[in-house]
Amino acid sequence: MSNLWKISGEGRSAVYLPGLDVPETAIPEKIKRKEEPNLPEVAELDLVRHYTNLSRKNFSIDTHFYPLGSCTMKYNPKVNEVTASLPGFRNAHPYQSDKLSQGAIELLYNLQDQLTAISGFEATSLQPAAGAQGELTGILMIRAYHEEKGELETRRKILIPDSAHGTNPATAAMAGFKAVEIPSDSHGNIDLVALKSECDETLAGIMITNPNTLGLFEENILEVIGAVHDCGGLVYGDGANFNAIMGIVKPGELGFDVMHYNIHKTFTGPHGGGGPGAGPVSAGVKLKDYLPGPVAVKDNDGFHLRQPVKTIGRMKLFYGNFGILVRGYTYISMLGAEGLKDVTENAVLNANYMKALVADKYPAAYDRGCMHEFVCRGDIAEGIHTLDIAKRLIDYGFHPPTIYFPLIVPEAMMIEPTETESRETIEAFAAALNAIADEAVNAPELLHNAPKSTSLKRLDEAGAVKNPVLRY
Amino acid sequence: MNIDKNAKYNTTHEWVREEGDLLVYGISDYAQEKIGEVVFVELPEEEEFQKGDSFSVVESVKSANDLYIPVSGEVVEVNEALEDDPDLVNSDAFGDGWICKIKPSDKSELDELLSAADYEKLISELE
Amino acid sequence: MSFISNMKKDRDIMLKKIGINSVEDLFKDVPADKRFPEVKMVPPLSEPEILLELSKLSAKNASAECYDWFLGGGIYNHFVPSVISAITSRGEFLTAYTPYQPEVSQGTLEAIFEYQTMISELTGMEVVNASHYDGATALAEAAIMSVRSTRKRNKVVIAPGLHPEYLEVIKTYFQGLDIELSTGDIDDKTAGYIVQNPTFTGEIIDVNAEAQKAHDQGALLIVHTDPMALGVLEAPGNCGADIVTAEGQCLGVGMNFGGPCLGIFATTAKHIRKMPGRIIGETIDECGSKGCVLTFAAREQHIRREKATSNICSNQGLAALSAAIYLAAVGKSGFRKVAELCWHKAHYAAEEIGKIDGYSVATKGNFFKEFLIKTPVPAEEIFAKLQDKYIMAGLPLSRFKDGKADEMLICVTEINSRKQIDHLVSALKEVAL
Secondary structure, eight states: OOOTTTTOOTTOOSOOOOOOOSOOOOOOTTTBOSSOOOOOOOOHHHHHHHHHHHHTTBOOTTTSOOOBTTTOOOOOOTHHHHHHTOHHHHTOOTTSOGGGBHHHHHHHHHHHHHHHHHHTOSEEEOOOOSHHHHHHHHHHHHHHHHHHTTOTTTOOEEEEETTSOTHHHHHHHHTTOEEEEEOBOTTSSBOHHHHHHHOSTTEEEEEEESSOTTSOOOTTHHHHHHHHHHTTOEEEEEETTGGGTTTTOOHHHHTOSEEEEOTTTTTOOOOTTTOOOOOOEEEOTTTGGGOOSOEEEEETTEEEEEOOTTOOOOSSSTTSOHHHHHHHHHHHHHHHHHHHHHHHHHHHHHHHHHHHHHTTTSOBSSSSOOSSOEEEESOOSTTOOHHHHHHHHHHTTOOOOEESOSTTSTTEEEEOOOTTSOHHHHHHHHHHHHHHHHHHHHOTHHHHTOOOSSSSOSBOHHHHHHSOOOOO | OOOOTTOEEOTTSEEEEEETTEEEEEEOHHHHHHHOSEEEEEOOOSOEEOTTOEEEEEEESSOEEEEEOSSOEEEEEEOTHHHHOTTHHHHTTTTTTOOEEEEESOGGGGGGSBOHHHHHHHHHHHO | OOOOOOOHHHHHHHHHHHTOSOGGGGGTTSOGGGSSOOOOOOOOOOHHHHHHHHHHHHHTBOOGGGSEEOOOSSSOOOOOOHHHHHHHTSHHHHTOOOSSSGGGBHHHHHHHHHHHHHHHHHHTOSEEOSOBSOHHHHHHHHHHHHHHHSTTOOEEEEOTTOOHHHHHHHHHHHTTSOOEEESSOOOTTEEEEEEEESOTTSBOOOHHHHHHHHHHTTOEEEEEEOGGGGGTBOOGGGGTOSEEEEEGGGTTTOOGGGOSOOEEEEEOGGGGGGOOSOEEEEEEBTTSOEEEEEEOGGGSHHHHGGGSSOOOOOOOHHHHHHHHHHHHHHHHHHHHHHHHHHHHHHHHHHHHHHTSTTOEEOOOSOBSSEEEEEOSSOHHHHHHHHHHTTEEOOEEGGGSTTOOTTEEEEEOOTTOOHHHHHHHHHHHHHHHO
């Protein structure tokens, strides 16, 4: 590993600062920092070389096929980068007054409307910063609803399918609820009998991902939602898989009470190596007044930012990850309703095609048509694990799919091609998977020793915990 | 697969051995094999635990496993060797990989645990 | 225009392989009467059309390059070096995912490892995570962490001087939890004691003394700071802080109408297992070569689920990268220079404003980059009038619940020239007449 300190030289800098043009005021010794922080000292050329060469060590959507299930690694259009950098967006301050922010607030207002329209809800808040924060928002709103009705003391349970993303139970705990796991049945649906046994007056609500993390549409969705509503509970939708249902069905019409979106998945917010994201939340009639804010509203005299009537409060400062929201708005505006439906149809078609191409060597975990992703197993031969398949795919020039998730399928591999991949790319990936299946039988050491093609081989993750080195 | 015939077992794979007035706890060989390489063991503070309380966490790279106290009591000693060598749990689950010693508050709870033979049966059913 | 490559010909081949006749057949699991609903949206726009629409919306907003800027209050107009966007816009950084497969993500991992190192240097803390959503949520999570780290205590005490909206965010996060929030004295039930330094109104406080107060009662000291201030002020880690949070937006992230921001979070090695957020560590591969990995994952939601330190998944990766590039670009001496420019310019501005009839500087003691003034006419009025002169004055505090009508928070950064400051002073004088 090269690092910035290794290439530093005393006195070097990459920024030319203005000189001091006002009289100096002495900094009292008592508060003055004794030792400067040891930051690098490099000129701009070395800085740029360092980071450019670092970037070339990454796989990315712009360079490689990235079929990570549940992450929706679709192409990030470059027009987004232009719109997000417009000076009235990039250099605007959230406190500069509504009067001088009409453009920004109008954008937020329009995006709120777009999301509400596609999902069939009543109102939207764009404030939550990411999916997990959107989840916490939804559960806190459900909590506020029960509190207002005087039922919070009794309603302490949140039901969560065993296939759920780890953020779901973590969220329930952060909101003070008890996460109760509901098993999935042999068809990959929520087990109705188990569900109904928990539907009583102690139920606050349920968190459902639909389609679920197995890539399957909940066949009994109306019955599930009905059972929860009948006992007074509310239904939260995890919108991570929203790419599978746009224009196909509206969660609001199915009976969901609140849902979050991942702008950085479905709506082309760039993943940025792990963030920033944006996790707006839409709500139906029962919960819309509890949305976090401020949200954008429209009056006779223009656009304003206002707190919803019974808001749960601020999830973070200001109005949301505006820079990411601009990108989502750009994308949705270019697609329109027809375009979004196109996206979903192609996403689901691509996933089913991929599934069919690898069906012989990697049968899907559930014998059903999948939605935008599917789950299969990687333990396809003696002594072979999913990790081996994943690492060998790197040698074929592909980023591995999601592995070891969902937890209910042992040795899981979750594959989501997305709609922006061509048929040829899908076929190439399927061919690689099938070739690896042959290698698994005939030359397994190729898998066990993978990846061979990267400058680093498999890394010692246990050692990283036992002997932590967390900075230079 | 080792089984310590002198120990009694919890259905959650903790073992208990009597050592004078005290009880020694650890996790079974079966458990350590399933967990994989142990990178950290959260040792309990010197305090009282009721049967069924979580008293420790055994961590691997990809998992964090709660341990549940088989017999109520007060922790009087912890295996500090695990701070530097957590993988003692892997190499010697019934010996040097012991986790803590307690002064039991109700020794009759021992009767509720599985014998070595019953535990052996349990894990063969799990396989 | 959906960024899709496959044409009808491709789709026909695919449908045939799957064994169905049409795309509609893929959705048979959806309840029939809810399938294919009408979605009412504005018709789609082409690329030139969306660029025009958004350019027009952008033009309706004030933006910092058109005003003499003295508005702060949590988001700041600091200089953003051009080199940052040149690097962060590279597809390999911009469109990469969370580095779960380390062999193909060393770019992201090493860059954030460098970020962790730099923030550790700034704050004087041993362990830094890979970022939270913003300073406020980082602080809320720090408060929760203090309760988790101290046995049998569930109270968090907040010192005066915290940004009022930060307090609101903490309250939101505490809604579902059994944690008491107090502005009273620290006692033996206190898990964490929060101080903001510099305070919301810019004052510099004695962190060592605050640390003493907290530690005397067995509580953890949480310091929320301004990273820029650490160019002149002592690192909180050297003053007894147990957890340090900050809003990192000022480190090259830009204002972006309030988001994305950068939640900086750091703690001592002792508390690492209670710390939320992703952490990157150094290790070696099978051949002994050094590399980086995400580590200590057993704290996080995807492993620990309901017992996780937090539900956080996505962080602010690209913003952390921007901050690292910023700190590397200004470098050791440049970072101090930027902080000193803010210091001297803010003190000059305070001095000059203090001389105007009817105005006074309310901030007592030392301050960094922001200070409170009392105005002879309502601050909101001044704010509105100065906008007509293309001056974005300081923040009127009447915006907040307990703020007074004659209070304004002036912010001066390295961007403000003497000419701009003098222009502000004369405009303030004029508007009071």
